[in-house]
Amino acid sequence: MLTSYYLLLAASTAATVLAQAPGLDTSGCTSKSFTVPSWYIEELQYFGAATNASASFHLLNRANNFTASLGCQVQGNGWNACTTRGKPFANATVQASIQVTGDLARVLVNQTWACNDRGVSLSFTAVGNSSVALSKGSSVYTAVTSPLLVKGTLLSPVAATPIYAEGPTGHDTPGCSLAAKNPRWTISTVTFIDQTGDGAESIPYQNFHLLLTNPTTGYEASCMPGTSYEDRKSLATLVCAGGEFQSSVIGRYQISTNASFDPATFSFTVSQSWFCDDVDAGKPVRVTATGTKTLPLTCTSEAVQGAPKDTRKICIYDDASISLNGKLVSEEPLPPYSIEDPVPRADGCTISSLLHPQWSFSAFQIAGSGATSSISFNLILATGSRGFQYPIEVYQGEKVGDSSWFKCEIGPDGGIDLPLWPYECSFKYEPATKELTLNAAWACKDLDPDHPILFNGVSSSTVNAKLVCETVGGISQCAPDDPFFSWTAAISNVKFGSK
Known part of the structure; x- marks a missing residue:
């Protein structure tokens, strides 16, 4: 069977969101938390007195619009914790620190927040840091760049550093x-x-x-x-x-x-x-x-x-x-x-796998009969943004031990870099009930291509179509009477993690 070195995703979460998946706001808190976990630092000032040096700035979380005004006591060249409204961050959801060296300031942010726009509360944690040059005034240093973007790395619910767009040709060319x-x-x-x-x-x-x-x-x-x-x-x-x-x-x-x-x-x-x-x-x-x-x-x-x-x-x-x-x-x-900034899109591989995981089946066929029969079908992960990807062919491979399970023989993928199909799977089919059960593992690289997120889970569904049979080359072949018949199956017991 498949390897399972993943964290468990509560099945109830997927079930709750599943019915609400179509037509969701792809620019809401959940989508932005996955694609642009980041902060703006605005109005950063540094008061570099000989004693009691301090700094202040405003922080905006781009995913959930959380804002805070922060103040920091700066001592030496090390990291200095910041507070908001005079209170430390020990029990808060955001931690921020600043480091000032000469005319350069570095800001570190670590924050946990929740999004509820998908009908279920999902918690995110991200960390990021950035630096900015300081310009000296009469009594205060101010940041040359405002707002300053601090790009974040997600720590949970998945570990990923989301990629940004390259932008149009030459946009950052000097001059x-x-x-x-x-x-x-x-x-x-x-x-x-x-x-x-x-x-x-x-x-x-x-x-x-x-x-x-x-x-x-x-x-x-x-x-x-x-x-x-x-x-x-x-x-x-x-x-x-x-x-x-x-x-x-x-x-x-x-x-x-x-x-x-x-x-x-x-x-x-x-x-x-x-x-x-x-x-x-x-x-x-x-x-x-x-x-x-x-x-x-x-x-x-x-x-x-x-x-x-x-x-x-x-x-x-x-x-x-x-x-x-x-x-x-x-x-x-x-x-x-x-x-x-990345273009807002419908749910891709990662978000679909976390919130509403489903397989889309098509081209189901039974070749042969009795103990010698062989099952095949086409398969793709059901997402809101498939792009130019199409279902992949899955054939019946070797038997798994003495059970009724068979390994998947997965067809050629055409060199797709962001596949929406398993890299490993096994399945069993019950002819009497037409029940098809699939145990599959797949990888999502849409957020962070260099660090794919690995998933596995089990789906069980009924091939709810009338099967018609014909003999071709002496072999019986049975398929749905509607050649375009397809169906989806929810994936349960989803587990995920990183390599």
């Missing part, structure tokens, strides 16, 4: 904010094709393509015509795209580019929005700029094969690149640190 004052682009690999046609023997045709690079961020977009409702390409609205389709990596903000080309004048116009937080990640901005350039293209013409009255004009730019100077349109401030 990004300064260069936005004088925006420019480089244009390369330009091709414009203009073909005449009478609509009968030949079709009139235009095409255009170029690469647009923003040297401020290093972002490169390929621009080409889109498709109109008449299924004819229009150069008035070009489609420009780069790496923004990797949305799970980029985060909530994506670089956007709108462009057009006038075939009569060779005029190219671009409007682009990008992001900068190189000076202060707590003060990110969205930069929007526009620019227009008449492209110095060189054209040649040739006859259209099969239509001698028509011509195809091909225009290119021979040199390496064209410089396009732009005009700054706007600089829009964004919420602190939001560029690298």
Whole structure:
């Protein structure tokens, strides 16, 4: 049977939340506690007197909006405990300490809190620390960065350091904010094709393509015509795209580019929005700029094969690149640190496994009959955000001892890095009752890919479908009469832990 070196998750918790799983607020306390356990430190001040040195700051828990004002007596270069409202933290849910060395302050936070937005109280504990430079005033040092983000590591209910997004290309490139004052682009690999046609023997045709690079961020977009409702390409609205389709990596903000080309004048116009937080990640901005350039293209013409009255004009730019100077349109401030915040999503592998664990079954089949029969089915963890993952095939493997259990033979996974299926399992099937019991172990890497959380549990369900049989190659094959039949089964006795 499966290994079990896990902590026990109360089955009643999963059962309580299970019926409430659909349609939950994915930006509530529970979701944010798993994905962004962190704090803001604001208005940090250090009074560096020769005696009785002290510090103060405000703390905001980003997951549950808990706030506190803290004061700290600072002695020497070591860690100094902070208090709120004159009371120590001995019996409180939050502990904070500060360390001041020269013009640098480090803050350490350890907090336990509870979330009740999923119909059950779930306790979280996280710890984190960060440092900030201090600027000296006439009588007090103040933090250069405010708010200061302190990213946390979860200690419970699971041990994980949630990953953040990488953000859009070049957002933290040194000089990004300064260069936005004088925006420019480089244009390369330009091709414009203009073909005449009478609509009968030949079709009139235009095409255009170029690469647009923003040297401020290093972002490169390929621009080409889109498709109109008449299924004819229009150069008035070009489609420009780069790496923004990797949305799970980029985060909530994506670089956007709108462009057009006038075939009569060779005029190219671009409007682009990008992001900068190189000076202060707590003060990110969205930069929007526009620019227009008449492209110095060189054209040649040739006859259209099969239509001698028509011509195809091909225009290119021979040199390496064209410089396009732009005009700054706007600089829009964004919420602190939001560029690298993960995108709020429906429950993924970890949260689903903790709060409403279910397997989704499909493609059930019985091959053979009697003692020689073999069971197979498709399987995937039921989550709110499967992405491009699809159920995996599970076949009947070797018998487990003298019991009625069989090991799972799990099909190829296509190299999926964040699988939603078991890495080990066994099952048994009772033909008389159509009861399928699965004992499975799976791993969740959606919060912390380097430190997967291991789960195991048992599900029992009935294949509640009419089975129809046919003989193929001399072997009986039975499957649901509805080829799309699928069902879910709650997972009980869930245990979890880390490697």
